[in-house]
Amino acid sequence: MAEVDGDRRYRDAVRETRIAVTDGTLIPDRDEKAIFSAWRISFFGAIALLVILPVFSPRPYLDIIRFIPDGVFRTLQVTVLSIMLALVIGLIAGLGRISRVTVINRIATIYVEVIRGIPLLVQLFYIYYALGALVQLPRLTSAVIAMSVCYGAYMGEIFRAGILSIPKGQMEAALALGMSRSQALRKVILPQTLRVILPPVGNEFIALLKDSSLVSVIAVSDLLRRGREYAATTFRYFETFTVIALVYLILTLFFSRLVAYMEDRMARRGK
Amino acid sequence: MESRVKIEYASKNFGSVVALKNASLSVQPGEVVLIIGPSGSGKSTLLRCVNRLEHLSSGEIWVNGRRITDPHGDIRGIREEVGMVFQNFHLFPHLDAISNITLAPRTVKKVPKDEAEERGRALLKRVGLSDKEFSYPDQLSGGQQQRVAIARALAMDPQIMLFDEPTSALDPEMIKEVLDVMLDLARDGMTMLVVSHEMGFARAAADTVVFMDQGEIIEKGSPAGIFDSPREERTRKFLKHIL
Ligand SMILES: Nc1ncnc2c1ncn2[C@@H]1O[C@H](COP(=O)(O)OP(=O)(O)OP(=O)(O)O)[C@@H](O)[C@H]1O
Numbered sequence: 215m216a217e218v219d220g221d222r223r224y225r226d227a228v229r230e231t232r233i234a235v236t237d238g239t240l241i242p243d244r245d246e247k248a249i250f251s252a253w254r255i256s257f258f259g260a261i262a263l264l265v266i267l268p269v270f271s272p273r274p275y276l277d278i279i280r281f282i283p284d285g286v287f288r289t290l291q292v293t294v295l296s297i298m299l300a301l302v303i304g305l306i307a308g309l310g311r312i313s314r315v316t317v318i319n320r321i322a323t324i325y326v327e328v329i330r331g332i333p334l335l336v337q338l339f340y341i342y343y344a345l346g347a348l349v350q351l352p353r354l355t356s357a358v359i360a361m362s363v364c365y366g367a368y369m370g371e372i373f374r375a376g377i378l379s380i381p382k383g384q385m386e387a388a389l390a391l392g393m394s395r396s397q398a399l400r401k402v403i404l405p406q407t408l409r410v411i412l413p414p415v416g417n418e419f420i421a422l423l424k425d426s427s428l429v430s431v432i433a434v435s436d437l438l439r440r441g442r443e444y445a446a447t448t449f450r451y452f453e454t455f456t457v458i459a460l461v462y463l464i465l466t467l468f469f470s471r472l473v474a475y476m477e478d479r480m481a482r483r484g485k
Numbered sequence: 486m487e488s489r490v491k492i493e494y495a496s497k498n499f500g501s502v503v504a505l506k507n508a509s510l511s512v513q514p515g516e517v518v519l520i521i522g523p524s525g526s527g528k529s530t531l532l533r534c535v536n537r538l539e540h541l542s543s544g545e546i547w548v549n550g551r552r553i554t555d556p557h558g559d560i561r562g563i564r565e566e567v568g569m570v571f572q573n574f575h576l577f578p579h580l581d582a583i584s585n586i587t588l589a590p591r592t593v594k595k596v597p598k599d600e601a602e603e604r605g606r607a608l609l610k611r612v613g614l615s616d617k618e619f620s621y622p623d624q625l626s627g628g629q630q631q632r633v634a635i636a637r638a639l640a641m642d643p644q645i646m647l648f649d650e651p652t653s654a655l656d657p658e659m660i661k662e663v664l665d666v667m668l669d670l671a672r673d674g675m676t677m678l679v680v681s682h683e684m685g686f687a688r689a690a691a692d693t694v695v696f697m698d699q700g701e702i703i704e705k706g707s708p709a710g711i712f713d714s715p716r717e718e719r720t721r722k723f724l725k726h727i728l
């Protein structure tokens with residue numbers, strides 16, 4: 215009962231096209247002045263700090279900043295690859311969750327339930343070590359698989375809610391024109407779904423960006439790991455993690471702004 | 486001549502609700518059939534069974550001699566021959582008018598883009614919307630949306646058109662523009678099943694009027710026959726309501 219109720223609320227929320235699925239940062243919006251100005255202060259404040267600190271004390275700040283760029287690159291690489299694979303998995307899981315074929319529906323639902331019940335860090339270890347015992351996978355590949363299998367479950371729920379939020383008449387109109395169910399899905403339902411799910415997917419992207427710091431535990435040299443490597447040799451923990459935190463903050467704030475911008479464009483197109 | 490649509494003893498239940506009960510009706514090529522009746526009498530259900538948006542519980546329906554109630558039949562092939570227009574238009578909101586019209590021919594019949602668009606423009610002209618080719622549904626009035634929806638259905642070259650209360654979601658001043666398009670179609674010899682309570686359209690275009698109540702076809706006849714001298718008490722009562 216609670217499940218059904220929750221689903222409905224979720225659907226309503228998606229229909230309002232603004233929903234925080236996980237703990238993504240607030241996505242700024244022109245209409246929400248308070249959040250927007252908070253966004254500006256944090257974003258430019260963080261950039262200013264990152265410029266000022268090395269100027270006033272180049273040791274260790276400049277060294278740290280010189281040390282981490284490939285970590286930033288790796289973090290973005292893991293995030294972008296994972297979100298793309300998670301979207302594919304999510305689409306399949308979402309379609310499975312609304313499938314009328316019992317077996318498919320059951321498999322998709324089990325996948326979602328199981329994944330959502332296991333902490334990401336445990337999944338990461340599991341895929342890296344357990345799968346690693348069977349097949350030899352590069353660390354980056356393991357990381358991307360683990361992240362996207364996990365996020366695919368959440369994406370699946372977003373796709374499902376998005377598809378269900380499209381009025382029934384759309385499918386009927388397409389069928390009445392002689393289209394097959396899968397043609398209708400591809401040409402009529404999914405294009406509309408993408409618009410609806412953009413905000414929650416944007417949130418997932420930002421949450422994933424932050425969660426990607428977990429991959430440092432399986433020796434992927436991401437931003438956090440590069441920081442730890444630097445701190446371990448210099449013992450400059452405070453300064454190192456200040457920079458690391460600022461860089462994460464700048465990244466997430468930048469992407470949240472980008473998502474808001476894309477949303478804006480989407481809302482305007484066809485109006 | 487073979488019936489375009491033949492419905493025999495059609496029944497449909499939704500759980501314990503009887504939406505359609507032993508309805509039989511046969512529609513000849515070029516015939517315009519108007520279906521009237523109180524809310525919940527099964528008018529929409531009857532139409533929706535003709536292109537199998539709903540499955541009959543029992544009975545048979547043939548379209549152009551093909552039995553659509555055959556579970557192994559080619560329902561998509563039949564749906565290409567049967568256009569449908571909905572009360573709330575159901576245009577595709579992410580596509581402009583011309584793409585709404587060309588989507589099905591291009592997807593289903595693989596008509597080349599240019600050809601489909603040329604045909605689409607001709608259809609837009611026919612429904613009086615030549616200047617709205619690139620408008621999105623939310624930029625169109627209700628009457629304009631419904632005319633695009635009619636053009637969209639016509640783009641598949643159907644031989645039969647189903648209209649389910651095509652004007653009841655419209656403001657009064659827009660009803661005429663839609664009815665004019667429908668009248669034009671009727672004059673052109675299109676076979677039409679129309680659920681509507683527009684008396685003007687009924688008198689001008691309908692060959693047959695069917696009165697339904699509680700899932701049953703109570704009586705059918707010529708517009709004059711039904712409207713001016715109904716045989717059944719229930720028909721009389723209902724007509725007093727709407728006239
Ligand atoms: N999908 C459905 N599930 C359950 N009951 C349904 C469904 N569709 C229709 N019904 C019921 O079937 C009966 C006939 O409905 P139908 O929509 O065909 O009537 P109608 O004559 O078109 O009415 P209206 O003039 O209000 O559109 C009604 O009692 C309705 O509640």
Ligand SMILES: [Mg+2]
Nearest residue numbers: 528529530649
């Ligand atoms: Mg109805």
